[in-house]
Amino acid sequence: MTGRDATGRRWSIGELARLTGTTVRALHHYDEIGLLRAAERTTSGHRRYTERDLRRLYRIRALRGLGLSLEEIAAVLADTADDLAAMRELLTAQLRGLETHAIRLRQLTERLHGLLGQLESASMPGPDQFLTTLEMISVFDTSFSTEQREQLAERRAALGPDGVETARLEWAGLVAELLRHVQEDSPTDDPAVRALVDRWDALADRFHPAGADGERTRTVARRMWAENSEEIGRRLPWPTDQMRALVDYLDRVRVGRDA
Template sequence: MFLKIGELARRTGLTVRALRHYEDIGLLVPSQRSSGGYRLYDGKDVARLYRIQALRRLDLSLAEIQRLLDDAAGGLSDVVAQQVKQLDREIRQATALRAHLLAMQRQLQASEEPGLDDWLLALESMVAGAKYFSDDELRTLGARHGDAADATQAPQATDAVETRTRKRAALAASLRELVAAGASPESPQAQALARRWIDMLLEEAGGDEGLLIKLYTMHWNEPSLRALTGVDRAGIQYISHAMAYARLALYAPHCNADDMATLRRHYVGQTDAWPPLITEVRQQMLADASADGAPMRALAQRWRALSLAKAGGDAALDARLQHAFRNDPALRVGSGIDAPLAAYVQQAIARLDAPSNA
């Protein structure tokens, strides 16, 4: 059975112009021509067109699609699998959104008008999350919140969303009060709030330091989420500095008085530079990049310089701090650095000093 270009366009919803363009660039060339010169498309052509449209839905360019289709190893089954994966992602996002909307519906039925934060949270699960987390990570986060549950059968799912929203709002309000009162990030109140904030993020991340740093990065980069939490970049920075002061106190058992005096002068000043560096290093590690490759060597040099800077340039103190960090679990909690990342960085730094084989 053959289809002419007009019929193929009508039955697929594409335009004749688009099909002609596909032919012009060699992406979809009809198998035959009629005696009158009409383009004739057979079953194989239609199957190829399906693959083209499926790949277009994955936001691939026509040039990328051409390369994939020319690859003999790329079968139709793989394309369908990609579509199923995409649909699964959309279903999970829609399910999470549904759970939150049901919680909002309960508020409305109780004559309680949802606030701006509630409406913004409805967007969070559909927009920001997918930019920063893999499918597996989104499932982990969703499982922690109960978002993946069917809220009509498990009301605790909506309760979890409401509790999370109230917890965030309470912490944000406490933060604003501290800042308005001029409290230093070094104050006990600020340090206690920072610990509660990090504990909340770690709870969302299931204790995963890698997810924690992604949550931090997402909150830092996304204006909608800063509006959602009521915490702007200055607020996030305040929390980070307060947490640095809290962690500074944990180094006291590992340092003498002179060491601590040096740390108080230099340690907190390096705080803002760590999260983006940790994020970049983790991206290299997750990509299985060589610890001796050029990108990681550059990151290792930055890491070593930043580590030395927080010790005021004192190499001996820097070594003691690193030893304490490796051996004291309390220092690592909430840092965004887990054991695999630390080992990867140490391997890269060791390669910096290794003799060249060139």
């Protein structure tokens, strides 16, 4: 690393907090203990974070996710350079933890694979890729409790990679079929529509624990979508407004079906 910012982009402390799901208070604390200090300040003294600062924040968050304390993170960062090899090692360790415990969304895992793939081509991922990954970590971690993440991880582990991939393909097919019914404004009591929704719910059951625990994780998942549909929708192959309409349609079908 030469120390130069490749993009010239700058973020205020508020912008960085909002874009990465980190609180301003945490960023102030990182500054106070010397863990992350803004590389620049304006003439009036306001912090301005650079792309290199963003990469350091990513490393801090990743190491926290691996269970290190702030003191341990400071020691690790002091002993490692901000270069391709160090970032590759960190991302590999984080990916191994994700795959072992499966406590993150599939989109996050795929994003990390993408970052590693870019590193293999000897180019540092851009700031938007780090921002996207941090955003997904924040959405998932703040939605589900540790216990719920572990329960979801157990279900994914039980399915195995092949089972997860089969479910993903089946889900994509259901989305396509149901979106057609949304566009055609098919009646919600249409037997064909209800059969599709039953298949959708049965597919979701594979990923949730049984009984009351499963009801709770489903409730959290629905709330997570309602509160973060814009962020989550950007990672789906269908327009977000269509997916919102589809989720609303599913709810209306279930209300009529369960009445």
